[in-house]
Amino acid sequence: MQQLSLLLTSLPDGILLGFVYGVAAMGLTLIWGVMDVINLSHGPIISLGMFGTFFIFIKMGINPYLGLIPVAILGLLLGVAIYFIAVHRVIDAPHLSSLLATFSVNMIIIGIATAALTTSPYNVDFNMGSFDLGFTTILGTRLIAAVIAILVTGGLYFFLYRTRPGKYIRAVTNNRAAAELMGVPSTQILALSFGLGTMLAAISGALIATFFPFSILSGAGYELKSFVIGVLGGLGNPVGALFGGLILGVLEGAIPAFMETSWVPVIEFGLFVIILLVRPNGLFGAKE
Amino acid sequence: MTPLLQVEGVTKRFGGLQALTSVTFDLPEGQILGLIGPNGAGKTTLFNCINGVYTPEVGRVLFHGEDVTGSKTYAMAKRGLARTHQIVQPLEELTVRENVIAGACFGRENHSLGSAGEIASEVMEFVGLEKRADQLAASLNVAQKKRLEMARALAARPYLLLLDEVLAGLNPSEIAGMVEIVKKIRDRGITIIMIEHVMKAVMNVSDRMVVLDYGQQIAEGTPEEIANNPQVIEAYLGDPNLAKKLMGEDE
Amino acid sequence: MKNWRNHLGLIVPLLVVTGLAIWPALTDSVSNRENAFTILKAIALASSLNILLGYTGYVSFGHIVFFGFGGYVGLYFLNEQGWSIWTSLLIAGISSGILAYLLGKAILRLRGAYFALATIGINEAVKAFINNFDLFGGPIGMTLNFKVYKEYGGAAEALSMAFYIMAGLALAAIVLSYLIRVSKFGLGLLAIRENEDAAEVMGVVAPDAKTWAYVLSAIIPGMVGVLFFFKNGNVEPHGAFPLHASIELLVMVMLGGQGTVLGPILGAFAYQGMRGYLVTSDFFKDIQLSVSGVILLIIVLFIPAGAVGWLRNRFAPLRRVLP
Numbered sequence: 087m088q089q090l091s092l093l094l095t096s097l098p099d100g101i102l103l104g105f106v107y108g109v110a111a112m113g114l115t116l117i118w119g120v121m122d123v124i125n126l127s128h129g130p131i132i133s134l135g136m137f138g139t140f141f142i143f144i145k146m147g148i149n150p151y152l153g154l155i156p157v158a159i160l161g162l163l164l165g166v167a168i169y170f171i172a173v174h175r176v177i178d179a180p181h182l183s184s185l186l187a188t189f190s191v192n193m194i195i196i197g198i199a200t201a202a203l204t205t206s207p208y209n210v211d212f213n214m215g216s217f218d219l220g221f222t223t224i225l226g227t228r229l230i231a232a233v234i235a236i237l238v239t240g241g242l243y244f245f246l247y248r249t250r251p252g253k254y255i256r257a258v259t260n261n262r263a264a265a266e267l268m269g270v271p272s273t274q275i276l277a278l279s280f281g282l283g284t285m286l287a288a289i290s291g292a293l294i295a296t297f298f299p300f301s302i303l304s305g306a307g308y309e310l311k312s313f314v315i316g317v318l319g320g321l322g323n324p325v326g327a328l329f330g331g332l333i334l335g336v337l338e339g340a341i342p343a344f345m346e347t348s349w350v351p352v353i354e355f356g357l358f359v360i361i362l363l364v365r366p367n368g369l370f371g372a373k374e
Numbered sequence: 375m376t377p378l379l380q381v382e383g384v385t386k387r388f389g390g391l392q393a394l395t396s397v398t399f400d401l402p403e404g405q406i407l408g409l410i411g412p413n414g415a416g417k418t419t420l421f422n423c424i425n426g427v428y429t430p431e432v433g434r435v436l437f438h439g440e441d442v443t444g445s446k447t448y449a450m451a452k453r454g455l456a457r458t459h460q461i462v463q464p465l466e467e468l469t470v471r472e473n474v475i476a477g478a479c480f481g482r483e484n485h486s487l488g489s490a491g492e493i494a495s496e497v498m499e500f501v502g503l504e505k506r507a508d509q510l511a512a513s514l515n516v517a518q519k520k521r522l523e524m525a526r527a528l529a530a531r532p533y534l535l536l537l538d539e540v541l542a543g544l545n546p547s548e549i550a551g552m553v554e555i556v557k558k559i560r561d562r563g564i565t566i567i568m569i570e571h572v573m574k575a576v577m578n579v580s581d582r583m584v585v586l587d588y589g590q591q592i593a594e595g596t597p598e599e600i601a602n603n604p605q606v607i608e609a610y611l612g613d614p615n616l617a618k619k620l621m622g623e624d625e
Numbered sequence: 626m627k628n629w630r631n632h633l634g635l636i637v638p639l640l641v642v643t644g645l646a647i648w649p650a651l652t653d654s655v656s657n658r659e660n661a662f663t664i665l666k667a668i669a670l671a672s673s674l675n676i677l678l679g680y681t682g683y684v685s686f687g688h689i690v691f692f693g694f695g696g697y698v699g700l701y702f703l704n705e706q707g708w709s710i711w712t713s714l715l716i717a718g719i720s721s722g723i724l725a726y727l728l729g730k731a732i733l734r735l736r737g738a739y740f741a742l743a744t745i746g747i748n749e750a751v752k753a754f755i756n757n758f759d760l761f762g763g764p765i766g767m768t769l770n771f772k773v774y775k776e777y778g779g780a781a782e783a784l785s786m787a788f789y790i791m792a793g794l795a796l797a798a799i800v801l802s803y804l805i806r807v808s809k810f811g812l813g814l815l816a817i818r819e820n821e822d823a824a825e826v827m828g829v830v831a832p833d834a835k836t837w838a839y840v841l842s843a844i845i846p847g848m849v850g851v852l853f854f855f856k857n858g859n860v861e862p863h864g865a866f867p868l869h870a871s872i873e874l875l876v877m878v879m880l881g882g883q884g885t886v887l888g889p890i891l892g893a894f895a896y897q898g899m900r901g902y903l904v905t906s907d908f909f910k911d912i913q914l915s916v917s918g919v920i921l922l923i924i925v926l927f928i929p930a931g932a933v934g935w936l937r938n939r940f941a942p943l944r945r946v947l948p
Contacts, residue, residue, distance in 0.1 A: 124738050181684060182879065186872075193914050197914030346757070348757050355746045359747055362743045363732065448828050464820075465823065476812050480824075480827050480829045487809050
């Protein structure tokens with residue numbers, strides 16, 4: 087019984103967090119799906135999104151949810167810039183090249199940000215009240231973040247399936263060579279996809295900053311979570327990432343009811359490796 | 375005497391596509407079998423079923439009388455089967471010599487690097503690549519890469535050699551050179567199956583032929599029988615007088 | 626020796642490492658010894674990684690797991706069970722090798738980026754597990770009992786001995802790397818790197834060859850781990866499994882030239898030298914990570930074959946000398 091009440095207390099929080107994790111993973115998995123690149127600068131961009139909220143809210147006094155708009159635009163532009171500077175040349179090279187190229191971007195961002203912001207933790211004290219459900223209390227910031235995460239997913243879905251650039255992105259994901267033959271401007275589409283991927287990372291960081299303290303190094307942990315979620319939902323399947331995020335959120339909410347919290351990463355990463363081995367296309371993907 | 379290779383009712387599907395339907399033939403030692411058919415007839419799929427890239431859903435493959443259906447490709451190599459690929463697959467960042475040495479090292483006879491080197495020298499000379507021994511495989515042209523594939527396969531000293539379109543994309547003088555090589559290999563006692571579109575060449579060198587069409591084995595026989603088989607003419611050759619042209623010597 | 630030229634690919638790296646090993650004694654400088662220790666450690670780790678990355682073509686992003694795991698096992702026997710440093714090194718190497726064998730059987734089926742991701746996952750899973758493993762001290766880790774140093778003549782003597790053992794491990798890593806590179810086994814690995822399917826058709830038993838390459842690339846890192854923690858005097862999970870150290874190793878191998886014996890050595894020198902300079906430079910020290918990042922990016926984009934690879938491609942006769 088005690089476990090059940092523990093579960094009821096922590097599970098809702100886990101689920102809400104899961105949606106936000108899902109947005110971060112969506113960015114990673116979109117880039118992977120379109121161009122077969124694992125973006126190792128994902129983590130620092132999440133961190134930059136966190137600092138976006140910090141500067142917009144603390145320094146400029148603007149509501150952090152309104153602040154998501156400039157964060158998203160800057161994230162998009164940063165991603166396009168990273169694509170042309172670091173990724174475009176190695177897009178068809180062996181995986182090692184694109185991994186190291188995006189990792190070098192990671193080093194550059196962390197290096198500059200550490201010099202400017204140090205690695206000590208920041209905190210955005212932002213309060214949206216809380217809701218008492220009887221068995222647990224839900225923070226307003228988390229609830230709103232989850233709702234925004236769902237809206238962002240819906241927006242991405244609409245963009246990919248209902249707009250011309252979105253359809254181009256799906257065409258390039260499917261078969262770049264064929265898409266090029268059909269007249270799809272593949273370089274622009276690749277850059278746009280990379281931009282969208284980093285935009286999603288920045289948005290998720292901005293949302294996380296409304297309820298967790300953070301530093302420039304915090305993104306690394308969420309990057310690892312994004313790997314796990316991406317694999318759960320199927321690498322290259324952005325909508326699957328939302329479900330992957332939910333699963334991770336549920337795990338993080340449920341595991342502490344049964345064992346020490348420090349076992350969470352053991353189970354997460356163990357599951358990650360096992361799923362890579364038995365279902366490389368994700369839990370919902372086609373079986374190989 | 376048991377034939378070297380027996381293919382019994384081999385059937386392979388890819389999703390809804392029936393790539394091979396109950397293909398059956400025997401191949402006695404020392405012969406050349408020509409495997410022909412239009413593009414997409416299932417010829418390369420049949421090779422892949424024989425050398426273990428695919429496992430057929432139905433049917434068996436016997437090598438030296440032993441059931442080898444579904445063996446791994448490397449296990450087939452160790453048993454004495456070597457092949458070339460329709461799309462050449464050289465080890466690009468290794469030299470020609472290293473490519474051929476690798477063929478000798480890991481094939482049937484399991485040579486050490488030293489004795490593999492001797493075999494490699496001999497085989498490279500045999501296919502005419504000795505001058506390019508220290509070049510990277512990536513730097514060869516297509517005809518040379520095809521010779522390299524051939525050399526690598528031969529260096530393994532196989533019992534059975536599967537040649538997948540070794541003449542495609544070559545010019546007439548290169549074709550003549552390659553046909554000579556194939557005949558010389560046969561004269562060494564190596565059994566060969568060759569997939570080929572260059573009809574005159576394959577008719578000339580084959581002892582027997584098998585014709586595939588949409589995964590069905592529509593004919594089997596000597597080159598004369600194949601050239602005169604009405605079903606083959608209809609399905610594939612299309613020209614009733616073609617038989618004469620094909621069987622005639624070079625004009 | 627008439628054909629000593631044929632062995633230049635081994636002789637040059639051995640001379641480099643031997644020079645590095647006697648340099649601190651010649652200059653009688655402890656800080657030189659610290660620098661040399663770091664470079665030798667990098668050489669041993671990078672040369673080991675190169676067996677998997679450079680020869681076999683599998684990108685391991687979590688190779689540091691063997692350093693951490695072996696180090697933990699060795700330190701446990703050294704510290705808690707009172708074994709000698711030599712048997713602890715041995716057991717660490719064996720443990721890392723066994724771990725690699727078991728992992729390899731499972732994850733070497735994955736190719737390309739999927740393998741890279743799996744290695745990251747394994748590193749994180751092992752780190753998180755050790756964090757919960759009470760025998761190894763859980764999140765606190767283990768602190769070396771000072772009497773262990775006493776057995777080797779006190780701290781100064783023990784640290785000096787650790788330095789020479791590290792030099793020995795670096796030499797062993799190079800010899801191992803060279804022997805694999807010029808062996809039939811190594812040729813099979815290169816064939817797998819170039820085209821795994823074609824290699825199997827030629828008769829390379831790729832699943833076994835890859836697994837053994839993984840095992841051989843894991844043994845020396847495990848021993849290096851023990852030595853590093855022995856010298857540091859403690860071990861804890863975050864210091865033992867730093868993901869960024871895995872990536873630094875990849876950078877070194879890439880910098881010098883993957884798939885060559887000399888490459889990882891040059892890469893280790895260049896990378897550590899650059900780090901050393903940047904960290905101490907007044908101008909760069911605040912943004913040293915960014916400067917490293919820019920240099921790495923330029924290399925990845927413009928000379929992906931690394932220094933030795935670039936030389937080999939430019940001057941074909943060097944192929945013979947720089948295997």
